Amino acid sequence: MHGQTNMNTRTDVLIIGAGGAGMMCAIKAGNRGRSVVLLDHAKKVGGKILISGGGRCNFTNLGASPNQYVSQNPHFAKSALARYTPSDFIEMVQAHGIEYHEKKLGQQFCDGSAQQIVDLLLTECKGAGARFQLETRVEQIERLPEDSHPLRFRIITKVEVFECESLVIATGGLSIPKIGATGFGYDVAKQFGVSLVERAAALDGFVLKPEDETRFGGLAGLSFDSEIRVRDKVFREAILFTHAGLSGPATLQASLHWYPGDPVIVDLLPEMNVFEWFLSKKKSGNKSIVRNLLSELLPSRLSERFCELYFKDIRPLPDVSEKELKSFCEILKAWTFVPKETVGYSKAEVTRGGVDTDELSSKTLESKKMPGLFFIGEVVDVTGWLGGYNFQWAWASGAAAGAVV
Ligand SMILES: Cc1cc2nc3c(=O)[nH]c(=O)nc-3n(C[C@H](O)[C@H](O)[C@H](O)COP(=O)(O)OP(=O)(O)OC[C@H]3O[C@@H](n4cnc5c(N)ncnc54)[C@H](O)[C@@H]3O)c2cc1C
Structure with a gap:
């Protein structure tokens, strides 16, 4: 024809x-x-x-x-x-x-x-x-x-x-x-x-709510290996903090599965029992403060920010109770936030x-x-x-x- x-x-x-x-x-x-x-x-x-x-x-x-x-x-x-x-x-x-x-x-x-x-x-x-x-x-x-x-x-x-x-x-x-x-x-x-x-918009990362942006915006440019969970999907790759939110391959993947209101859960130290790690340091008589110890595991800016927000105490390890350590480690293993939105079509790789x-x-x-x-x-x-x-x-x-x- x-x-x-x-x-x-x-x-x-x-x-x-x-x-x-x-x-x-x-x-x-x-x-x-x-x-x-x-x-x-x-x-x-x-x-x-x-x-x-x-x-x-x-x-x-x-x-x-x-x-x-x-x-x-x-x-x-x-x-x-x-x-x-x-x-x-x-x-x-x-x-x-x-x-x-x-x-x-x-x-x-x-x-x-x-x-x-x-x-x-x-x-x-x-x-x-x-x-x-x-x-x-x-x-x-x-x-x-x-x-x-x-x-x-x-x-x-x-x-x-x-x-x-x-x-x-x-x-x-x-x-x-x-x-x-x-x-x-x-x-x-x-x-x-x-x-x-x-x-x-999907595969575009997250924008944080204003209160979280104030807390984490200072970490812009920092990238670290982590595990990110949305609904029943878990991705293990790099996360990148940006000025307004989170990007990096793990976050992009997570954004594909996210619907407004869903919590996003990040394990900052995947495959590691960080509570046991602190306990063994404590048992061996380590006298460092938690903030300095955590910097051995995470980028120091990240470790400092998380301690400022969730573990203000600067007592040496022997003075910190197991209970206090445990609840801090729970945050490190499951840092949870609800994004304001995903970044949008200007950056998205795809449309879901x-x-x-x-x-x-x-x-x-x-x-x-x-x-x-x-x-x-x-x-x-x-x-x-x-x-x-x-x-x-x-x-x-x-x-x-x-x-x-
Ligand atoms: C920055 C970025 C990076 C990406 N990287 C990858 C990657 O590495 N690997 C991967 O698998 N996927 C990647 N993707 C996703 C991938 O590009 C798309 O899923 C794929 O291109 C979709 O192919 P498509 O042919 O369906 O549509 P498209 O490639 O979007 O093609 C659609 C075509 O339709 C035309 N069109 C649109 N509207 C009209 C209209 N009104 N009239 C006439 N023509 C029109 C457009 O000009 C375009 O040529 C990426 C996406 C982006 C944005």
């Missing part, structure tokens, strides 16, 4: 959003012989890929499984993830001669730059015959009448009108509006009566929530009530942990739709 009239273009597949998910879908569909147009309002494709992983793109995670995704239906991602695995993407990376390495915990990064991943996708899209239509804003989407079959949608832009059989929405989430994130995908869902799961998975086929990502309409990537209510999982979802959901559009 190729062919183009002046301002009217017919295409088998029209994909709105040329990010990771959209481009993967274009590759798979184009390689099946389908005509594909990728439409994006941005000047360049793959803007998020370019800023990802500190410019090196953490493009997948070897351990990716449905367990690292948050969704109202935790089973939904299984099918797509099983059919397009981290090894499938790595195979492409290798075929394009891109050098890469594992940083930690299964996370795969380019040795060079994220641009290599964008170039890989562009090359593959071109090889699959996909056409890019950038800097283009969609003004209207219409459902065509039944007798237009197999055409099902009309997409109106200022200069061109597209008619297509399959319309794929791959416009991502709301995070980082300054590089072009919009709520477009959610608006399309609403237009066609597809329900949404409430959205929130989105198109309700109940509305979509888990095999094809097609809308159940609107045949021919697909939602892929971050716009869907499937959100990965930090560590390459979100790109793996973009590739896998794009590939799943690309196999049928």
